[in-house]
Amino acid sequence: MKKVLTTPISFDQIKDLKIGDTVYLTGTLATCRDSGHKRVVIDNRMPDRLDLKEGAIFHAGPIVGKDEKGKQYMVSVGPTTSRRMESAEAEFIEKTGIRLIIGKGGMMDKTAEACKKFGAIHCAFPGGCAVVAAQEVEEITDVEWMDFGMPEALWVMKVKEFGPLIVSIDTEGNNLFENNKKIYKERFDKLV
Amino acid sequence: MEDSKKQQLISIIQDFTATTGIYLADDVEKRIRELAEEETIPHAKTMYECMIKDIDLAKELHRPLCQDTGVLQYFVDVGTGFPYINELKEIITEGARKATLETPLRPNVVEPLGEHNTGDNVGYGAPYFEYDIIPNSSDLRVRLYMAGGGCSLPGRSKVLMPLEGVEGVKKFVYQTILDWGVNACPPLCIGIGLGTCAATSAMLSKKALLRPIGTHSEYPEVAALEKEIREGLDSLGIAPLGFGGSRTVLNVNIEAAAHHPATLGVGITTGCWATRRGDIIIHDDLSTEFVSHKRLEG
Numbered sequence: 001m002k003k004v005l006t007t008p009i010s011f012d013q014i015k016d017l018k019i020g021d022t023v024y025l026t027g028t029l030a031t032c033r034d035s036g037h038k039r040v041v042i043d044n045r046m047p048d049r050l051d052l053k054e055g056a057i058f059h060a061g062p063i064v065g066k067d068e069k070g071k072q073y074m075v076s077v078g079p080t081t082s083r084r085m086e087s088a089e090a091e092f093i094e095k096t097g098i099r100l101i102i103g104k105g106g107m108m109d110k111t112a113e114a115c116k117k118f119g120a121i122h123c124a125f126p127g128g129c130a131v132v133a134a135q136e137v138e139e140i141t142d143v144e145w146m147d148f149g150m151p152e153a154l155w156v157m158k159v160k161e162f163g164p165l166i167v168s169i170d171t172e173g174n175n176l177f178e179n180n181k182k183i184y185k186e187r188f189d190k191l192v
Numbered sequence: 193m194e195d196s197k198k199q200q201l202i203s204i205i206q207d208f209t210a211t212t213g214i215y216l217a218d219d220v221e222k223r224i225r226e227l228a229e230e231e232t233i234p235h236a237k238t239m240y241e242c243m244i245k246d247i248d249l250a251k252e253l254h255r256p257l258c259q260d261t262g263v264l265q266y267f268v269d270v271g272t273g274f275p276y277i278n279e280l281k282e283i284i285t286e287g288a289r290k291a292t293l294e295t296p297l298r299p300n301v302v303e304p305l306g307e308h309n310t311g312d313n314v315g316y317g318a319p320y321f322e323y324d325i326i327p328n329s330s331d332l333r334v335r336l337y338m339a340g341g342g343c344s345l346p347g348r349s350k351v352l353m354p355l356e357g358v359e360g361v362k363k364f365v366y367q368t369i370l371d372w373g374v375n376a377c378p379p380l381c382i383g384i385g386l387g388t389c390a391a392t393s394a395m396l397s398k399k400a401l402l403r404p405i406g407t408h409s410e411y412p413e414v415a416a417l418e419k420e421i422r423e424g425l426d427s428l429g430i431a432p433l434g435f436g437g438s439r440t441v442l443n444v445n446i447e448a449a450a451h452h453p454a455t456l457g458v459g460i461t462t463g464c465w466a467t468r469r470g471d472i473i474i475h476d477d478l479s480t481e482f483v484s485h486k487r488l489e490g
Contacts, residue, residue, distance in 0.1 A: 020235075035307060063259050063298045075296060076250075076259040081342045081375040104342065105375035105434050126239050127342065127377040127433050128466040129246040130259040149309025150299055164242065166235075166435065177374060180436050187428050188370045192363050 004161060008054035009099035011119045017167050019176040023123065024163035025056055025100065028141070028156065032057040033080055035152040036145060037088040040095060047144045050156055052096035058125075059085060059103030060133075061151025064140065074137040074157065078130030079104035082122065090114035106168045106177025116173035123165035124177075136162045193276055198283060200478050201276060205287025205334070208482070209264065210295040212336050212470030213256040216247060217484040219405040220381070220467050223442045227379055227431075236437030243432070243465060258466045261297035262338030264288050264319040267402060271329030275476050281321060284334070288319045300341075322395075330476040335402050338468040343380070346372035349394040349459030361386065361458050362421060368460050369425055374434030377464035379442045381405070382425065385459040386414075386448040393457035400445040401461045402469060404484070407445070414448045421446075432465070442467070 005013050007027030017023065030050055032040075039045050046052070062077035082103030085092075089101065089111040099120050101107075104127040115121055125133060142156040168176040216224070224247070228240035250257035266284055270277060292299055292313040301315040302308060313319065326333075346368055352360045365384060373380060383403075385396025408415040422444040430440045442465065451457065463469070471484035482489055 061259065061298065063256060063261070063296055065296055076256045076298075078259045080260070081345065083375055104377070124433070124435075126242040128258045128464055129242045131249040131253060131255050131257055132242060132246045134255070134259075135249060148307065149302070149311070151309070152307075164238070177434055180434065181374070183436065184370055184374075184428050184430055188366055191366055191424050191427060 002161065005100065007056055009056065010054065011099070014099060014119070014121050015171050017121060017170055019167050019170050019174045019179070021167045022164045023167065024161040024165060025102070026160050026162070027056070027158070029056045029058050029102070029159045029162060030157070031060045031062060031077070031153070031155040033059050033061055033152055034084055035148040036154055037085050037092055039145065041088040041091045046096070047154055049142060050144060050154060052098050054097060054099050056100035056102065057098055059101070062155055064150060064155065072140045072143075074134040074140060076130040077133045077137065078128055079125045081105055082107050086111060093118050093120050102165055106175060108178065112169045112173040112175045112178070115169045115171060119171055121167055121171060122169040124168045125163070125165055133162070136160060193279055197276070197478065198279065201283050201474070202287045202290065204474060204478065204480060205284050206290045206294070208334065208470055208472045209288055209291035209336060210297070211485060211488065212468050213261045213295060213297055213338060214250055214254060215485055215488060216257070216466065217404070217469050217471070218487055220442065220469070221247060223405050224465060227439060227442070231437055233437050235435060236432050239432040239435055256295065256297060258340065258468070259298055260340040260342065261300070262340040262468065263300055264313055265322070265337045265339055266319055267322045267335040267337070269324045269326050269333040271326045271331045273328070273330035273476065274332045275330070280332075284321070285314055285319060289314050332474040334472050334474065336470040337398070337402060340464060343376040343462050343464035343467075346376050346462045347394070347460060349385070349390040349397065349457065351390055352456040352458060354454065354456045356456065358417065360456065362424060364458050365421055365460055366424060366428070369430070369440065370428065373428070373430045373440060373462075376462050377433060377466065379431035379439050379465050381442050381463035381467045382421070382444045383461040383463070384421070384444065384446045385457075386446065386451065387457045387459070388449075388451040388455050389457050390459070392449065393459035394461070395459070396447040396449060397459035397461040400447040401463055403445045403447070405443040409446055409448065411448065414446050418444050418446050
């Protein structure tokens, strides 16, 4: 059976998840990448309307289209490289109280420590599968910080069973991609 | 140039650009499907299934299969007899702009050292152009590469000491993919350039990436090195998407040029599993051959 998280995400919903588990998300999800992290962490500014506490963010910069009635919709919205946000993510988690970070590839020690300390997880959505993701977005409900341009703005979406999301950092701070990297490094050492 | 001809050429470039963002090139899609078929590790198979579902949904809904449609880079071979050379850059730029707004593609271009997004993928030096002159030809050949963010991050070039030799080249490539491959959406297309300096090696690596999967260097030693590096990278087992599986790459292409005896330049450029690459020949009567996407011409 599908394990589905719903926003607001209580600690109880994620505390037993382990790296490698597959989950889905139903509820509110907002895109937030480089510029959004900079604004929250360095400029110390929160979104005007979006409440991130016990919420979920998606490291992604979408293509947004307009339908025949002029309503905006997600054309294509796959994950972007989470590692780019590593320098800001721990502080982002602390400041916002976010529970779920979705992105591409893994994140590193500082983020893993923050996930453990503040009760959050990082999940990876299959990179490049952007139309699959767009089809799991029911509607765009809001957009903030449009001054960044389309890829960097905070797009607030209503999603249904958004996934597959593979848990890459769990609430104990275990880190799937860092573990994998050790395996790849062993294979590399045999090669050179 | 007659206005109707100009509009026709803009429209050809617009369609070519949009199509390259929606449909993978024949060789890339074929290779992905082969790897999906071959993969035996269950969680890796699930990832490939998601990729195939994405490829099929993009076709069905006529949408870019990845949201990152990149910065548009056009590699243009201009036949000296092609009749519309004067306005070429303006025409291709307008085709790119219209493809961005009407497909839509993601407007990625931000001004140098600023955060201002131009909104239409046109800006100072964007789209990027590289020209070659083709003597005794009246054709225009346009190759498009959509340079996405994630898969551009591993790119680098370095000048090795000649005594480091082929072993140095291999180590440089393996190290780069070990450090950066996971986030670049593997299985990857790998382009390697061997030349004199950092700049020429980097450009040769891009040209290697533009060569279709299944083609090989005409120099037997270089072709053998392509195979050896492919097998070496596959032994890391990073794909799909860093979760780990049986492979790392879709292919490895090398373009090598004669070089200075005191230097061994090596460049690497990577494309993701959804490498978006288009190749079209436009004849002087504006009839076309969509070389990279023959299956769409039916």
